[in-house]
Amino acid sequence: MATQRVLDFLATRRPSGPCLVVDLDVVADNFHAFEKALPESKIYYAVKANPAPEILRMLAGLGSSFDTASVAEIEMALDAGATPDRISFGNTIKKERDVARAFELGIDLYAVDSVEEVEKVARAAPGARVFCRVLTDGEGAEWPLSRKFGCVPAMAVDVLRHANRLGLAAYGVSFHVGSQQTDLGAWDKALGDAKAVFARLAEEGILLKMVNMGGGFPTRYLKDVPTAQAYGQAIFQSLSKHFGNRLPETIIEPGRGMVGNAGTIKSEVVLISKKADNDNVRWVFLDIGKFGGLAETMDEAIRYPIVTTRDGDEKAPCVLAGPTCDSADVMYEKTPYPLPLTLTIGDEVLIEGTGAYTTTYASVAFNGFEPLRSYVI
Numbered sequence: 001m002a003t004q005r006v007l008d009f010l011a012t013r014r015p016s017g018p019c020l021v022v023d024l025d026v027v028a029d030n031f032h033a034f035e036k037a038l039p040e041s042k043i044y045y046a047v048k049a050n051p052a053p054e055i056l057r058m059l060a061g062l063g064s065s066f067d068t069a070s071v072a073e074i075e076m077a078l079d080a081g082a083t084p085d086r087i088s089f090g091n092t093i094k095k096e097r098d099v100a101r102a103f104e105l106g107i108d109l110y111a112v113d114s115v116e117e118v119e120k121v122a123r124a125a126p127g128a129r130v131f132c133r134v135l136t137d138g139e140g141a142e143w144p145l146s147r148k149f150g151c152v153p154a155m156a157v158d159v160l161r162h163a164n165r166l167g168l169a170a171y172g173v174s175f176h177v178g179s180q181q182t183d184l185g186a187w188d189k190a191l192g193d194a195k196a197v198f199a200r201l202a203e204e205g206i207l208l209k210m211v212n213m214g215g216g217f218p219t220r221y222l223k224d225v226p227t228a229q230a231y232g233q234a235i236f237q238s239l240s241k242h243f244g245n246r247l248p249e250t251i252i253e254p255g256r257g258m259v260g261n262a263g264t265i266k267s268e269v270v271l272i273s274k275k276a277d278n279d280n281v282r283w284v285f286l287d288i289g290k291f292g293g294l295a296e297t298m299d300e301a302i303r304y305p306i307v308t309t310r311d312g313d314e315k316a317p318c319v320l321a322g323p324t325c326d327s328a329d330v331m332y333e334k335t336p337y338p339l340p341l342t343l344t345i346g347d348e349v350l351i352e353g354t355g356a357y358t359t360t361y362a363s364v365a366f367n368g369f370e371p372l373r374s375y376v377i
Contacts, residue, residue: 002264002307002350009377010266018267018288019373022050022355024058026262030228031062034217034254037232041250044088044306046215047073049255049356050263054376056080059258066235067253071098074105088212090174090253091147092117092133099124109210111174113151115162116365122166130163131212132156134197136175136190150175153193157200164206172210172248173197179256181216182225184234188241195242200271210249211239217252219260220301228257256356263355265293265372270323271349281336282318284343289322289329293372294351297331305352310340324367327370 003023010021034043044067045059051073056066057080065086066077077087084106089099092113095371099110103125110125112118113133121130135150137151151159160170174192177186191211198208213235220227271285286293296302306320322329331337343349362372 001352005377006264009375010377013375015266015373015375017370017373018265018286018292019375020263020265020293020354020358022052022259022263022376024054024262024376025357026088027055027259028058028062030254030258030262031059031064033228034252034258037228038245038250038252041213041252044090044251044253045213045258046090046253046255047077047362050259050359051076052359052376053080055259056082060086065251066072067255071101071105074102074107078095078105088251090212094120094233096120096124103128109171112159113156114148115159115279118159118163118166118168121177122163122168125168125169127169129169130160131172131210132159132163132175132197133174133176134190135192136177136186136193140177149165153197156197160197160201160208161204161206170201170206170208172190172208172212174212174214174251176214176253177216179216180221182218184222184226184230185238186216187235188212188238191235191238192354198243198248208248209344210251212251212253215253217254218255219256219353219356222305222315259355260353261355263353263358265351265354265358267349267351269343269345269349272318272343272345283321284318284337284339285321285323286349287323288351288372289331291324291326291329291363291366292322292369293354293362294322294331295361296357300332300334303332303335303337305355306337306339307350307352308340308343308347310342310347313340313342315339316341326366 004096005023006021046067061151067090068074069091088109089102090111092111109129110121112130133150134156164170170286173192194211196235266284267288315338322331
């Protein structure tokens, strides 16, 4: 829910138009919770979740490392005060010239998931460390990741063997169990797969050192989610089960779990209407929608908590949509969203849990609407 600091900011600043307000104190609390939950793991914040300079600067000051998806994100992390040894180029789909630029900037850790990508890294970043991403099924995640990234464990062995042959340091494996992952056991099978790759390559004298356990740590939306401590215990038990006393170095890459609950979007009701006289479901149009930053409502995967000043009044389901001239700009229709019957045009609403994947998903000028404004306090 919105913190008092966020509510006070909105009350005193009265920003016009939709905007995101992020409370840095909440981000700091989340960082410390991850540190406590997995004290032996290095935290690599997923910059793509929210690259606001104030967030990156604070996390760099707290000692965080950074998972980046592009040269621009690498430069953002460096500008925020991170040293190159605290940055990984975690995208498995990179232009060779971008690898070369990252290497020039001092980046030494790269994600791969194919021999073709390994060959690019070997040419552009000779001697660098690489880790291979292994496919997972993403079961239990509200925002599962597709087969776009990763390869099967048997291929990961080939990929890392090839990296070693080309003079790269075959450093480890990574996986991602799916974003907004609420199943504490989701990491277990993936860690078993990781161990199998370690064991197979060890037989050939290639000793991997690191498991990147990805992100997936959730933010609370409408349902309670386990604590960072609960995830930490479950992951440590699985690590011990599969690796025994010889635990590898580990990395986690929280993005949503680091910033999601720190942000609140202020929005305004633009229109409330019906599609027929006998229609018993209202359409409520906000001044923000899928193209303004709420892209994760696609397939109604993420259901954000919405707070109004009339929440004490009787509620009824409605279709919730954005303001653009695109028929896809509907957030909740398959499962209508309960909102007060007294809600009226001009009312402000707060969309909570929106600190992650909102500003970065907002279009630059679709329909002439400006990108989502962001305030970090």
